[in-house]
C-alpha cells in the first residue's frame with residue numbers, strides 16, 4: 556500500500572488522480588489532500604477517501620470536524636505533508652509557484668513527486684537536479700517521452716512534443732475579439748482555466764519545451780514541437796540509427812497519472828485501449844515562427860535562460876489572470892509578456908526565495924504596464 560498526498564485535489568489533475576486511486580483502492584491510500592477554495596468538493600473528497608490530513612490553503616474558515624481528519628493550513632501544511640515520513644508519493648497539481656517550496660522540500664527528503672505543475676520546472680528547473688527524491692512527469696507529452704527514454708537512454712538524438720494547437724489553430728478571425736468562453740473551449744482537453752488559456756496561446760507548449768529541456772537534459776536544438784490536433788500521439792523520441800518511437804493513447808490525463816502512481820509497473824486502471832482501426836487520420840504540422848506569439852516568446856526565454864524563464868511564467872500568469880477577469884483582450888497577453896521580457900535585467904536565482912521574489916516583482920510590473928496601456932490610474 557502506497558501513501559499518496561494530492562496537492563490541488565479539487566482541480567482537474569487532482570480529480571483525475573482520485574479517480575485512478577479509487578480504481579486501485581487496494582494499492583493506494585490517500586494520506587493527504589490539499590485544496591484552495593472549493594470547500595464543498597473538498598468535504599466530499601474527505602468523506603469518500605478518508606485522508607488523515609487535509610490542507611485548505613486560502614481560507615481560515617474552519618471545515619467541519621470529521622473523525623480521524625487533522626486540518627492543516629497554508630504553506631506550512633503543504634511542507635509538513637510533502638515531507639511527512641509516511642508520504643510515499645506527492646501528486647503536485649497546484650498551478651503556478653504555490654507548490655514550489657513544498658516540491659523542493661519533498662525532493663530533498665527523498666520523496667517521489669508525480670509532477671503536473673510545469674511552472675515549477677520552468678522557473679526552478681536549475682534547482683531540481685541532484686536531489687534525493689525523483690520526479691515522474693505527469694504532463695502527457697513528458698510522460699510519453701519518459702516512458703521511452705527511461706528504458707532506453709543511449710543514442711537518443713532528439714525528442715518531439717505534440718501540440719493539439721488549441722481552439723484557434725487555423726482561426727482566421729480577429730484574435731483581439733475572442734471571448735473568454737471561446738478561449739476556454741479547448742477542443743480536446745478539459746483542464747483548469749490558466750492552462751486552458753495557455754493552450755490557446757500555445758504558451759503551454761512553450762512551457763513544455765522548457766520543461767523537457769530540464770527533465771530530460773536534451774540540448775535545446777534537439778527538442779521540437781509539432782501540431783497534432785488529434786492529440787493521440789503524445790511524444791516522439793528519435794534515435795541515432797534513424798528509428799523513432801512514439802507513445803499513443805486516448806487523450807485523458809488518467810493514463811499518465813496511473814503510469815506515475817504505479818511506476819515502474821504497468822497496471823490496468825480501467826481505461827480503454829486505443830482502437831487503432833478507429834483512430835482515423837493523424838496529422839502533423841510544423842509550428843512556424845509567427846504562428847503563435849506566446850510560443851515564440853517562450854522559445855526566446857529558453858534561449859536567454861536564467862531569470863527570463865521566471866519572468867516568462869510570472870508575466871504570463873498575470874496576463875492570463877487579467878484576461879480571465881475580462882480586463883484585457885486575448886492579444887494583450889503576449890504584448891504584456893513581451894514588455895516584461897524586454898524590461899528585464901537578468902538576476903541570479905539561487906533558491907526558491909529568489910524565484911518567488913522575482914515572480915512577485917514581475918507580476919507587479921505587468922499590472923503597471925496594463926494600467927498604463929489602458930490609461931488607468933496607477934497607485
Ligand SMILES: NC(=O)c1ccc[n+]([C@@H]2O[C@H](COP(=O)([O-])OP(=O)(O)OC[C@H]3O[C@@H](n4cnc5c(N)ncnc54)[C@H](OP(=O)(O)O)[C@@H]3O)[C@@H](O)[C@H]2O)c1
Pocket residue numbers: 562563564565566567568569589590591592593594612613647648649650651653671672673674693694695744745746747748749750808
Ligand atoms: N489539467 C490538465 O490536464 C493538466 C495537464 C498537464 C499539466 N497540468 C498542470 O497541472 C497543474 C494543475 O492544473 P489543473 O488543470 O488541475 O488546474 P485546476 O483545475 O485549476 O486545479 C488547481 C488546483 O490547485 C488548487 N490551488 C490553486 N491555487 C492554489 C494555491 N495558491 N494553494 C494551494 N492550492 C491551490 C485548486 O484548489 P481549488 O480548486 O479548491 O481552489 C485546485 O485544486 C497546472 O500547473 C497545469 O499546468 C494540468
